[in-house]
Amino acid sequence: xxxxxxxxxxxxxxxxSGLSGxxxxxxxxxxxxxxxxxxxxxxxxxxxxxxxxNMYPWEFKxxxxxxxxxxxxxPIVSRCYAFREDAMHFFVKDNEHPYVQEKPFDxxxxxxxxxxxxMWARQTQRWSDYxxxxxxxxxxxxxxxxxxxxxxxxxxxxxxxxxISGNKDGLDSLPDGEFxxxxxxxxxxxxxxxxxxxxxxxxxxxxxxxxxxxxxEPIHLEQGRGQCQGRVLCQRGxxxxxxxxxxxxxxxxxxxTGNLTLRPFSVVHSIIYDEKKGKATGVRVIDTNTKESxxxxxxxxxxxxxxxxxxxxLLNSTSNRFPNGLGNDNGLLGKYFAFHxxxxxxxxxxxxxxxxxxxxxxxxxxxxxxxRNLVKQETDFLRGYAAGFNSFRSSVNQSxxxxxxxxxxxxxxxxxxxxxxxVGSHMMGETIPKEKNHVSLDKxxxxxxxxxxxxxxxxxxxxxxxxxxxxxxQMTEMYTKAGFxxxxxxxxxxxxxxxxxxxxxxxxxxxxxxxxxxxxxxxHACPNVFVTxxxxxxxxxxxxxxxxxxxFTARAANYAVEQxxxxxx
Amino acid sequence: MPSCLQKDGKxxxxxxxxxxxxxxxxLMASLTEAILPTTNTPGAKSLSSHAFxxxxxxxxxKKEEQEKFMRGLQQxxxxxxxxTGSGFSxxxxxxxxxxxxxxxxxxxxxxxxLSFYNAVKSLAIQSFTGSKYYLTEVRKYDMVPGxxxxxxxxxDKKM
Numbered sequence: 001x002x003x004x005x006x007x008x009x010x011x012x013x014x015x016x017s018g019l020s021g022x023x024x025x026x027x028x029x030x031x032x033x034x035x036x037x038x039x040x041x042x043x044x045x046x047x048x049x050x051x052x053x054n055m056y057p058w059e060f061k062x063x064x065x066x067x068x069x070x071x072x073x074x075p076i077v078s079r080c081y082a083f084r085e086d087a088m089h090f091f092v093k094d095n096e097h098p099y100v101q102e103k104p105f106d107x108x109x110x111x112x113x114x115x116x117x118x119m120w121a122r123q124t125q126r127w128s129d130y131x132x133x134x135x136x137x138x139x140x141x142x143x144x145x146x147x148x149x150x151x152x153x154x155x156x157x158x159x160x161x162x163x164i165s166g167n168k169d170g171l172d173s174l175p176d177g178e179f180x181x182x183x184x185x186x187x188x189x190x191x192x193x194x195x196x197x198x199x200x201x202x203x204x205x206x207x208x209x210x211x212x213x214x215x216x217e218p219i220h221l222e223q224g225r226g227q228c229q230g231r232v233l234c235q236r237g238x239x240x241x242x243x244x245x246x247x248x249x250x251x252x253x254x255x256x257t258g259n260l261t262l263r264p265f266s267v268v269h270s271i272i273y274d275e276k277k278g279k280a281t282g283v284r285v286i287d288t289n290t291k292e293s294x295x296x297x298x299x300x301x302x303x304x305x306x307x308x309x310x311x312x313x314l315l316n317s318t319s320n321r322f323p324n325g326l327g328n329d330n331g332l333l334g335k336y337f338a339f340h341x342x343x344x345x346x347x348x349x350x351x352x353x354x355x356x357x358x359x360x361x362x363x364x365x366x367x368x369x370x371x372r373n374l375v376k377q378e379t380d381f382l383r384g385y386a387a388g389f390n391s392f393r394s395s396v397n398q399s400x401x402x403x404x405x406x407x408x409x410x411x412x413x414x415x416x417x418x419x420x421x422x423v424g425s426h427m428m429g430e431t432i433p434k435e436k437n438h439v440s441l442d443k444x445x446x447x448x449x450x451x452x453x454x455x456x457x458x459x460x461x462x463x464x465x466x467x468x469x470x471x472x473x474q475m476t477e478m479y480t481k482a483g484f485x486x487x488x489x490x491x492x493x494x495x496x497x498x499x500x501x502x503x504x505x506x507x508x509x510x511x512x513x514x515x516x517x518x519x520x521x522x523x524h525a526c527p528n529v530f531v532t533x534x535x536x537x538x539x540x541x542x543x544x545x546x547x548x549x550x551x552f553t554a555r556a557a558n559y560a561v562e563q564x565x566x567x568x569x
Numbered sequence: 570m571p572s573c574l575q576k577d578g579k580x581x582x583x584x585x586x587x588x589x590x591x592x593x594x595x596l597m598a599s600l601t602e603a604i605l606p607t608t609n610t611p612g613a614k615s616l617s618s619h620a621f622x623x624x625x626x627x628x629x630x631k632k633e634e635q636e637k638f639m640r641g642l643q644q645x646x647x648x649x650x651x652x653t654g655s656g657f658s659x660x661x662x663x664x665x666x667x668x669x670x671x672x673x674x675x676x677x678x679x680x681x682x683l684s685f686y687n688a689v690k691s692l693a694i695q696s697f698t699g700s701k702y703y704l705t706e707v708r709k710y711d712m713v714p715g716x717x718x719x720x721x722x723x724x725d726k727k728m
Contacts, residue, residue, distance in 0.1 A: 057710055058701045067628045184719030229715045355723055362717035400694065402673045404604045405666065412697060413610065413707055418723055 010036040010261070012560070013283055013298040015268045015313065018115020020533045020549040021304030022246030022254070023158070025262075027557035029254035036261045036296055037254070038285060040305075041111030043264040044090075044118065046224075046248040050237030052086045060085050079498060080108045082119050087235040090118050100442050102457040106497030107308060113264055114247035115306060116500065117546075119235040122211045122243050122363065124164050124547040125386075126155050126175045130374055131541035134430075138373075138382050141336060141433045142509040144538045145519035148175065154551040162244040162550065163220050165228075165364065166209035174206070174369040174543075180214045182207045183230075183362035187353040188391040188421045193366065195482045202374065203478075205389055208367035211244035211547075223249055230361040243363065265289050267449050270317040271301060271326050271529060279528045280326070286449040300528050300560050300569055304553065307502040307534030308439060311337075312454045314506060314531075315441050327506075327516055327523030335438040336507055337458055338540045340499040341385070341429030343492050344468050346475045348484035349420040350391070357393040357418060365390035368425065370542045372470065381466035385429035386542040387475065394419035423484055427471045428542050431496075432463055433504050458496050501545055503537035521556040528569050532556045582620045584627045587635050589642075592658075596646060597623060599658040601693045603665045611702045618696040625692050641685020648682055 011033035014024040021037065028035040043049070057064070064085045071078040074094040083091050092109035099107060110116040129148045135141040152175070159178040166179035185193065185207060193205035212228040213220050220226075225241030225248055234243050241248040254260040269284040272295060282297035303310045311334050317326035325333045365388055372384030395416040403411055437459065441452035472489045479487050509515020512524035515538070521530045532553040534545060563569040582594070589597070601613035601622060613619060626638050649657035652671075653664040660668070672678050672686050697703055704710040 054712075056701070056712065057704060058699055062625065062629055063695055063699050065625075065629050068631050069628070072631070183717050186719040189719070227715075229713045230717050231713055353720075356720045357723050359718040359721035360711070360714040360716035362719075400690075404669045404673060404690070405606055406608060408694075409605060409608065409610065409612070409697075412694065412703075 008294070008296050010034045010296065010298040011564075012036070012300045012302065013038065013296055014302045014304060015283065016115065016304035016306060016309070016533065017113045017246060017251065017262065017264075018110070018304065018306060018533075019117035019120065019246055019546050020553045021302070022114070022117065022250030023550050023553040024302040024304055024530075024532065024557045025254040025260055026250040027554055028561070029257040029259040031558075031561045032257075032259065033561070034259050034261070035254065036263060036298065037251070038266045038268055038283070038296075039113050039115075039262065039264045040267040040288065040309075041113065041264060043262070044112045044114050044237075044247055046241065046245075046252065047237070047239050049247075050239065051089070053233065053236045053239050055086065055236075076106050076497075077108060079106055079494070080500070081498075082235045084235075086233070087119055090235070097447065098445075098453060100445065100453050100455040102455055103459045104495035105456040105458050106495050107456065107502075108497065108500045109306070113251065113262065114245050117245040118237055118247065120245075120500075120546060121544065122234060123367075123544040124159075124162070124166075124209050124211050125367065125369070125543040126177055127151070127541055127543055127548055128173050128175050130173050130370075131539070131543070134383060134541065135539045138377065140382065141539050142507065142511070142514050145508055145510045145515075150519070151548070151551050151555065154555040155547065158547070158550040158554050160217075161219060162211050162249065162547075163213045163216065163225075164209055164547075165212045165214040167207040169204070169206045171204060171206070171369060173371075173374055177209070179209070180212075180217070183214060183364060185366055186358055186391045186421075187356045188350055188423060189366045189389060191353070192389065192391075192423070192482055196368075196478065199481060200371070200478070203368065203371045205366050205368055208364045208388065210364040212363050213242055223253060225249065228363060230363060232361045232363050234363060267451065268305065268313050269293070269449065269451055270313065271303075272297075273317065273319040273321060273326060273526065275319065275321050280526055286451075288449070291449070300530070300564060302553075302557065302560075303529060303531045303535070304533045307505065307537075308454060308456075310531055310533055310535040311439050311505040312441065312451070315439075316451060322525070326529065327525045329525050330513055330516075332435075332507070332514070333516055334440055334505045335435045336433035337437045337439055337502070337504045338431045338433040338537070339458065339496045339503060340501040340540060340542070341431055341460070341464050341468065341496075342427060342499040343429075343464075343494060344427040344471045344489065345424065345492070346472065346479060346487065346489045347422065347424040348479050348487040350423055350482075350484050351420050352483070353421060354418070370430075372467075372474070379466070379470060381463045381470065382432055383430040383463075383467070384542065385427050385467060385471050387425040387427060387471070389423070389425050391421055391423045394422050423479070425475055427468065428499075428544070429464065429467050429471065430540050430542050432461070433507070433537075433539060434461065439505055460496065501534070501540070503534045503540050503545065506531045506535040507538045508536050509538060520559045521552060530556050530560060582623055584623060586627050586632070587623070587639055589623055593642060593646075594619070594623075595658045596642070596649075596656075597689070599665075600645075600689060601696075603657075603669060604690050605693045605697055611697070611700065613693055613696070616696050616700055616702075618693045621696040622689055622692040625695075626688070637681060638685055638688055641681040641688075644679055644682045645685055648678070
């Protein structure tokens with residue numbers, strides 16, 4: 001590509017420096033493209049900007065708790081499991097970036113270089129054709145324009161670079177990948193795995209694949225990352241680079257090429273569309289420090305702002321040609337928004353394997369791939385759910401009831417007795433994208449940069465209620481048959497959002513009349529704009545989606561490079 | 570006036586939401602030491618547990634919980650004066666022990682005194698079990714385990 005001397009012109013612009021945007025930047029920079037990577041928040045440099053990463057528990061002023069004032073001022077993010085004293089600096093506070101909830105939606109965000117890849121849960125399961133074929137088979141949304149064979153090589157491509165710890169399980173519902181060794185399952189997890197495979201012919205308990213370097217390969221060492229030490233303090237950022245985040249992996253890799261310009265504090269207002277050229281030519285950025293508006297130009301633009309902000313940017317990119325948002329000829333932009341249903345949980349005890357416990361820590365657990373409606377429709381609701389499966393040996397401290405003084409201290413110093421094993425599972429349910437679940441721009445309210453606030457109108461439906469009930473019934477049955485006791489189930493009834501798996505609004509499809517993106521993630525009506533984050537999702541399936549976004553992004557970026565070399569973009 | 574300077578001008582710990590004067594501060598110090606005495610292992614005095622308790626109430630309790638705590642503190646002071654004559658801080662070890670025994674037995678103790686005492690006790694325990702001493706000498710916190718054994722014999726396990 002031609003070297004650009006002008007500071008405003010690039011070969012590619014990537015909006016968003018998180019998990020998927022980092023991948024787009026890496027691919028473009030490696031191919032010699034001068035790339036501008038825009039990030040609305042501050043820079044976070046690997047290790048240097050992880051202020052809590054090496055802090056011991058006693059070094060936290062509030063013992064890990066978030067002070068009451070912060071919780072009261074930020075009720076939404078305070079509901080997120082990872083919003084604790086050690087990582088709260090990586091989360092957006094409610095009052096800093098408001099949005100409009102037509103219906104309750106807990107929007108959890110990370111506005112910084114690396115985005116939410118710093119605090120993500122690091123679970124990486126592949127999709128299969130049972131997932132890609134879901135909408136076509138079951139008659140909802142629209143048909144995915146791709147199948148497993150299209151994405152499989154790209155799963156392999158990103159897995160090798162990211163480093164995925166996994167076990168080859170040979171399941172067609174959850175295809176195997178390029179795996180580093182797994183950590184061990186516990187005695188109870190191995191017992192449950194054997195029990196389920198003997199008693200349910202179509203159900204499996206496997207090792208949950210995760211983005212951790214259990215045994216680094218040369219490519220990971222070359223990235224400057226090292227072996228995962230099982231600290232399980234990942235949300236703080238890892239000084240070993242033991243798990244994948246954009247800060248330790250894709251962004252420094254892109255920087256090493258000399259082709260990357262990383263620009264933090266840059267909110268994208270909109271994408272510029274040139275009516276004469278019939279394509280997008282650049283982006284309007286507002287510098288959040290100076291409030292200055294700047295226009296940057298490139299022949300190809302990747303939108304990786306995280307699903308909701310990607311919708312916002314496209315909706316706000318209006319022109320004579322696209323009065324309702326870029327690429328939005330069919331009026332479907334922002335619609336068919338979906339998420340994962342994480343409402344239900346089950347826990348129990350298991351009074352066996354008393355002679356064993358665990359030693360050390362591991363960054364993952366076991367996983368139950370979707371079994372409901374997998375091969376054919378079998379219930380009165382569509383689709384199904386996956387579940388985690390975790391176990392640990394509890395320890396019972398001496399009671400401190402009625403004690404004070406030396407007796408109390410003796411009780412606290414006494415060695416705890418090993419208690420029963422605790423087991424638990426959480427639901428990861430597919431939701432059905434529907435036109436009425438949508439996001440839009442507020443007509444009056446604007447943020448500090450004059451950009452309209454996003455309005456959220458997303459809720460559960462009857463299918464989700466039935467599926468939640470089925471999860472509780474089926475898991476209770478499996479737990480009961482396995483001999484687990486003291487079974488407790490909960491339906492949190494929490495608003496959508498805490499799954500932090502926002503998907504859709506800019507869905508892929510074959511037909512420009514019913515979808516926004518083609519099979520290469522290009523806007524049908526503006527093909528030099530690509531969307532490869534959660535916004536592109538046609539359906540949600542049950543897997544944690546990040547691995548799929550990475551594979552989508554690498555595939556689309558390499559396609560864009562080829563097309564540009566051919567002069568076709 | 571900075572919040573760490575109380576009405577009597579003596580420096581206490583910096584508090585933003587609750588007001589504790591030097592008498593209250595002394596009461597908290599002697600109560601936490603009675604609950605968690607400094608022996609051959611660290612206790613409330615050496616861990617400054619009273620300062621931790623007050624800081625947590627000040628920063629991690631909601632407003633109504635703080636008000637309840639402060640009412641309980643005042644009532645505890647009154648109950649202690651009635652039972653010991655001198656007030657808790659000046660009472661001897663036997664008197665302190667009798668009062669705490671009565672509270673632990675919930676005998677004729679007002680509800681807000683009980684909830685105050687339970688809050689102090691549980692935060693004092695937290696200051697001990699969350700201390701560097703406890704997490705390095707009693708239950709060693711393993712910052713970098715570097716290992717995971719899923720099926721490990723209990724006998725060899727330091728719980």
